[in-house]
Amino acid sequence: MKAVTYHGIGDFRVTEHPKPELVGRGDALVRITLGAICGSDLHIYHGHTPIDEGALIGHEMVGVVEEIGPEVRDVKRGDRVVAPFFTACGGCYQCLRGWYSQCEERAVFGHGAFFGGLGGAQAEYCVVPRADLNLAHIPDGVDDEQAIFVGDVLTTGYFAAERGQIRPGDTVAVIGAGPVGLMAVMCANLYGPARVFAVDMVDSRLELAGELGAHPLDARLINSVSEIQSHTGGCGADVALECVGQISAIETAINCVRGGGTVSSVGVPSAINGDFPYFDAWNRDLTFRAGWTNVHPYMRPLLDLIAAGRLRPERVISHRMRLDEASAAYRMFDQREATKIVLRP
Numbered sequence: 439m440k441a442v443t444y445h446g447i448g449d450f451r452v453t454e455h456p457k458p459e460l461v462g463r464g465d466a467l468v469r470i471t472l473g474a475i476c477g478s479d480l481h482i483y484h485g486h487t488p489i490d491e492g493a494l495i496g497h498e499m500v501g502v503v504e505e506i507g508p509e510v511r512d513v514k515r516g517d518r519v520v521a522p523f524f525t526a527c528g529g530c531y532q533c534l535r536g537w538y539s540q541c542e543e544r545a546v547f548g549h550g551a552f553f554g555g556l557g558g559a560q561a562e563y564c565v566v567p568r569a570d571l572n573l574a575h576i577p578d579g580v581d582d583e584q585a586i587f588v589g590d591v592l593t594t595g596y597f598a599a600e601r602g603q604i605r606p607g608d609t610v611a612v613i614g615a616g617p618v619g620l621m622a623v624m625c626a627n628l629y630g631p632a633r634v635f636a637v638d639m640v641d642s643r644l645e646l647a648g649e650l651g652a653h654p655l656d657a658r659l660i661n662s663v664s665e666i667q668s669h670t671g672g673c674g675a676d677v678a679l680e681c682v683g684q685i686s687a688i689e690t691a692i693n694c695v696r697g698g699g700t701v702s703s704v705g706v707p708s709a710i711n712g713d714f715p716y717f718d719a720w721n722r723d724l725t726f727r728a729g730w731t732n733v734h735p736y737m738r739p740l741l742d743l744i745a746a747g748r749l750r751p752e753r754v755i756s757h758r759m760r761l762d763e764a765s766a767a768y769r770m771f772d773q774r775e776a777t778k779i780v781l782r783p
């Protein structure tokens with residue numbers, strides 16, 4: 439089979455591999471019908487993630503189940519499925535409390551041996567361990583280009599919004615309008631805010647944020663903190679959803695909320711070396727939440743929201759390419775010439 443593999447910093451190639459085989463009795467083999475490139479793949483691309491040469495890349499996938507192990511019950515051959523970007527065991531202390539993202543045996547697709555040695559999603563096939571737990575059925579009426587977002591990006595945006603505890607009438611500031619930020623805009627709107635601001639520096643993203651119902655703020659041209667304050671009696675947003683992961687974005691998020699406000703951060707941290715403003719957080723009664731999303735419990739409700747037409751995550755897809763074109767796709771994505779690229783094997 440063909441798969442995107444890591445060969446060094448800035449060097450991802452499509453190479454030939456043996457078709458993967460089931461290992462555990464609960465595994466399923468998925469024939470991938472759509473994969474996607476994610477911002478966190480760029481962390482690997484730039485050498486910020488510990489990874490071995492030849493590791494398979496990609497953690498966002500939908501596909502059709504081709505084979506199942508003898509202990510798989512709910513998932514059947516021929517089922518259309520979407521996988522979360524990481525797998526959990528289902529039986530450890532954290533899993534039993536519903537915190538699959540904190541599972542002791544958590545492993546991430548497409549991240550090499552250091553993250554559990556799973557296969558990659560930018561490939562023709564992938565083995566999914568404990569398929570009954572780690573795959574969700576795609577309902578009729580939801581297509582691949584919608585369902586793929588439930589495995590990571592949409593769920594991350596939803597996790598940000600939910601943990602922001604947005605109330606009807608609130609002012610929300612979304613910091614970063616990349617794919618996750620755009621999902622956060624859509625999900626924030628499920629909670630009935632009076633207005634949602636989206637802060638970014640890329641024209642195409644700001645434009646899309648506007649189409650999705652946000653007030654776009656171009657951080658190259660205006661001071662977003664004072665702009666948000668000017669719409670909120672000088673006080674600031676009730677909730678900020680931070681979807682970048684850089685210290686400057688986290689600072690913007692903290693600075694743009696009012697006293698008593700909430701910052702919910704989901705951006706994957708890159709080169710974070712600033713000091714957390716403990717005094718400011720205490721003095722201003724801030725609530726700060728951060729984390730990578732606990733995907734599993736959200737997949738079903740988000741698929742239902744898509745099926746009902748209340749979420750349209752596919753709006754962020756800017757490029758549809760073939761798996762063979764992955765090297766070029768990564769160059770484009772890295773240059774910010776694409777908002778979201780999906781790859782068809």
Ligand SMILES: [Zn+2]
Pocket residue numbers: 476477478479497498523590591
């Ligand atoms: Zn991702």
Ligand SMILES: [Zn+2]
Pocket residue numbers: 526527528529530531532533534540541542543544
């Ligand atoms: Zn577990």
